[in-house]
Amino acid sequence: MDIWELTGVSLGCALLLVALFTVVIVGSLLVARDALLPDYPPAIQERYGERSARGRRTAAAAGLLNLAVFTAVPLLGVLELHDRADGPLGFWPPFVLGTVSFLALVLFDLVVLDWCLFCLVQPRFMVLPGTEGMPEYRDFAFHARVLVPRPVPWPLVAIPGFGVAVGAVASLAEVLTG
Secondary structure, X not given: OOHHHHHHHHHHHHHHHHXXXXXXXXXXXXXXXXXXXXXXOHHHHHHHOOOOHHHHHHHXXXXXXXXXXXXXXXXXXXHHHHHHOOOOOOOXXXXXXXXXXXXXXXXXXXXXXXXXHHHHHXXXXXXXXXXXXXXXXXXXXXXXXXXXXXXXXXXXXXXHHHHHHHHHHHHHHHHHHO
């Protein structure tokens, strides 16, 4: 397998991961607008109040769906890489697949979901009742600060971390299946 095949499979998985993640996030907000309340700026959370029971159930379901997505998509990608490989994959191709996929997800979440939709467009399903017009909806810096918190920017560390997890599990599976 050459670098172009690895790139193609990685980008395909990234696109699938982003699409499914977006469906889960937007779907959860359409079911219960307050499902993602803990991810909103603190002033919006404070004005809105507690998350509803429906919002809590929806958030739990969305979490499980995203867990399934974060498991199934890399699995499909690794299987595709394995089909294209002449021998064992080892660690690095699955690592690249996982890292590229998660990087694409983080960038899409920040630029499209947070900045374009949440901050600029502000569709009704993202604006919590009673918080309409709050300036915190246009706080682009809030979303960047969440991505790069101090002292450890764990969301950024999670990008190669996801790659390590995909690479390690794929390598282990290869060893166990011989």
